[in-house]
Structure formats: C-alpha cells, structure tokens
Amino acid sequence: MNIPVVAFVGRPNVGKSKLFNRIIGHEKAIVSEEAGTTRDRHFALAEWNGRKFWLVDTGGLREDSSLPMDLEIRRQVQQAIEEADLLLMVADAQVGVHPSDARVVELLRKSGKPFMVVANKVDDPRETDYFEFYRLAAGEPFPVSAANGKNSGDLLDAIVARIPDATGDENAEALRVAVVGRPNTGKSSFINRLLGEDRLVVSDVAGTTRDSIDTPFTYHGQDIIFVDTAGLRRQSKMDDGIEFYSSLRTRRAIDRSDICLLVIDAMEGLHNQDLKIANLAWEQGRALIVIVNKWDLKEKDDKTSAKFEKEAGEKAPFLKYVPFIFTSALTGQRVTKVLDLILEVNAERHKRISTSQVNDALQDIIGRRQPPQAAGFEIKLNYGTQVETAPPTILIFGNNPDLLQEHYVRYLHNCFREVWGFTGNPLRLTFKRKSGGGSRE
Numbered sequence: 001m002n003i004p005v006v007a008f009v010g011r012p013n014v015g016k017s018k019l020f021n022r023i024i025g026h027e028k029a030i031v032s033e034e035a036g037t038t039r040d041r042h043f044a045l046a047e048w049n050g051r052k053f054w055l056v057d058t059g060g061l062r063e064d065s066s067l068p069m070d071l072e073i074r075r076q077v078q079q080a081i082e083e084a085d086l087l088l089m090v091a092d093a094q095v096g097v098h099p100s101d102a103r104v105v106e107l108l109r110k111s112g113k114p115f116m117v118v119a120n121k122v123d124d125p126r127e128t129d130y131f132e133f134y135r136l137a138a139g140e141p142f143p144v145s146a147a148n149g150k151n152s153g154d155l156l157d158a159i160v161a162r163i164p165d166a167t168g169d170e171n172a173e174a175l176r177v178a179v180v181g182r183p184n185t186g187k188s189s190f191i192n193r194l195l196g197e198d199r200l201v202v203s204d205v206a207g208t209t210r211d212s213i214d215t216p217f218t219y220h221g222q223d224i225i226f227v228d229t230a231g232l233r234r235q236s237k238m239d240d241g242i243e244f245y246s247s248l249r250t251r252r253a254i255d256r257s258d259i260c261l262l263v264i265d266a267m268e269g270l271h272n273q274d275l276k277i278a279n280l281a282w283e284q285g286r287a288l289i290v291i292v293n294k295w296d297l298k299e300k301d302d303k304t305s306a307k308f309e310k311e312a313g314e315k316a317p318f319l320k321y322v323p324f325i326f327t328s329a330l331t332g333q334r335v336t337k338v339l340d341l342i343l344e345v346n347a348e349r350h351k352r353i354s355t356s357q358v359n360d361a362l363q364d365i366i367g368r369r370q371p372p373q374a375a376g377f378e379i380k381l382n383y384g385t386q387v388e389t390a391p392p393t394i395l396i397f398g399n400n401p402d403l404l405q406e407h408y409v410r411y412l413h414n415c416f417r418e419v420w421g422f423t424g425n426p427l428r429l430t431f432k433r434k435s436g437g438g439s440r441e
Contacts, residue, residue, distance in 0.1 A: 012060025178257035345424035401431030
C-alpha cells in the first residue's frame, strides 16, 4: 500500500511541532518556545476517517541565513517538498502575514505540489484576524489552534479531502520484495548480482542509495518486484535531511512489501539496529528472510553459520522462525538460492490449514498440556480455525480467553509452528470468547 505524505513547512516558531503533536496525539516532536527547536525531522503514521497518511514535521525556514544549520534545514525542507503529496504552510495568526510567509508560499507554488495555508494560534476566531492571509493569494486560509485543538478535526477533514487515496501496486499479481538493512551492508550489490546486471548504483560510501528503487524480475513464472532501499540509521544519527527521508522511504517500502530481505554485514554481525528493522517488518506482518552478506570475508568453520543463527534467535526469539542464508554479493556465493527461498517463504505465507486440521492439532496440544487455571477460573479452549493468510492467523474460541497466561500462548504458538512451520512468516494467534464478547490477541 502506497500511503500519501503530508508535510508541514513554514518559518520558525509558528507552531508546526505543536500542530504535529496535536494531530498524532502525543508529544513525539520536541516543542519549545525557542525559535528553531525542531532540527531533525519527525514523522508519524496518522489516520483520520479511515484514511492513513504519513505526517512529517520540518524545521523552520529562515531568510537569507548562511548558518550551516539553517542551510541544512533548507535542504531538508526541499526534500519534504519533493516527497510530499500535500504541503501545509503554517503561519502565525497572532503575528499576521510575515514577509517570510510570502516567500515560503512562492517556494511551494513553484514546486507545483498542492498546498494549504494554515493560520495557527487562532485560539478564538472572534478575537484573531486571520483573513489577512488571503493577501498571500494561496486560497482560503485555514484557522486552527494547536494549543487548544480548535478546528483540528476540521483541518484533518480538509487534509484527507485533498490527499490521494492510498493505492495498491499496478502489478497486483507481482510479489513485492523489499531489500532492507543498515547502510553499506551491500544491498545494491546483492540485487545487482541477483539480477545479473548493474541496475543500481554501487559505491563504497555508506548510504549511496537515497531513494527506493523498484526493479521488476520474473522467476519460475512469478513476477517479483525488488525494492532496494536506503539503509535505516538510528534516529539520533540522522543529522542529514536526506537520511531522514531515506528512513521514511524504507518504512514505506516495508509497508508496500510482501517479503523483506534483511541484509546484514557478516563482518559486523547482528546489530541492535538490524533487530529493530527486523522487528519493524515482523510487526507489520511481513515475511522475513535474513541475508548475511560478505560471508566470503568471514573467518569460519562448519559451525559458524549455525552459531550465528543461534545467537540471533537468542537476541530476538522470532528469528528462530526466519530462514538465514549466508551469501557474498562479490563472489555470487549462494545469491541465486535466495530466489527459491523467496518462493518457499511466499508459499508458507499463503498456506491455508483446514479447520479440521487446526482442531485436531489444538486437541493434541491441549492434551499434552492443559491451560493453567487463573484466579480460580477454569480455562477451556474449544476449537480453532485459520481466518487469514499473509500473515497466517488462527482464531481460537474458549470460555475465558482473556485469562490465558502469556507463557501458555507462547506454548500454543510454538506447537502450531512445529506442525505447520509457516517459515519466515509471523504467525498470529487471536482468541475470542465462545459465547460472544471478549477477545484477545
């Protein structure tokens, strides 16, 4: 799913971050009375009336400043303009039209992107004259108060009326595979080796790939679209606006994918950031394959790969269900085997188990170990059925599902895995009270 992007732009201290926080519902962006507090970019997935969109906060644009920080913010704002489907030019209604507001509007007009003028700090429309913003000749100004939430719902209505619908991919039958990972792990080199030609720019400089690049491919009759993404850095290290938008594009690529290939540098091992990226894909319900690249450079014996997988599973238990493949984009070692593995994991993703099989397995699992009582209540699990694929989801009915302890849920999960595998895919178990009412995931 390709989710639209909405970005705030404007001069410093007009309340962009406060408005951002008001919309997303919590204090994610740093808000301060000091002008220019927002330096790094912030983004969040917002939803209104069933419409999802990425909301992006940007730093304040200063006029004619040659300070490095201000030049960097200007570059970041330009990135926001290029990335966004809708731009919100935020102005301060308490101050009125500022010369900088007119120059920001002119910048947006030249971009050709749709935009709205949002007059912030209109705490009481009867006491604040925001109509002078008509002087900007940029359409009707939209009054709002980030401080007390005045008209914030109406603003959201206006936003979703102007953004494009979240779209599916043109080739609906194609299998979308996002190649993700930290910078400089060899993602582009890996795809180039896999496809047999240099379609993507490769450089020794970390983070060469700034955008997400779609590359179609057909294997054994299956159309596959590979998406090579910029590496996800830790947020604290994203001191470059381009890196920030690379991170946003990576997350959007994961959202649009069916399977994620997480590329890890064998020489550096599994970092916390690798685990965060893997967890992000897993939580989004995407299938996952771990590619340990540059394996040719690693000193190893016949137990090294098994040890690598074991240690990964200890750091993140869900990785025990994820296939690992140890490759070298440089030499081509095992690279083509990834294609077969993609098809196998995709088959597991769409595997459907009959209701009778689910119930036979459930009764066998319960027979080996009954659900423990909780607070004196007997817990019975009556029957189950698979309700979804991609990712596979099993719904289990019982009398008191809310009282099931986490360790028993893990037991059920592990037992179902033993029977059917669902290799490389999240397996979701949901629970519902048999007589209606009350459910648990």
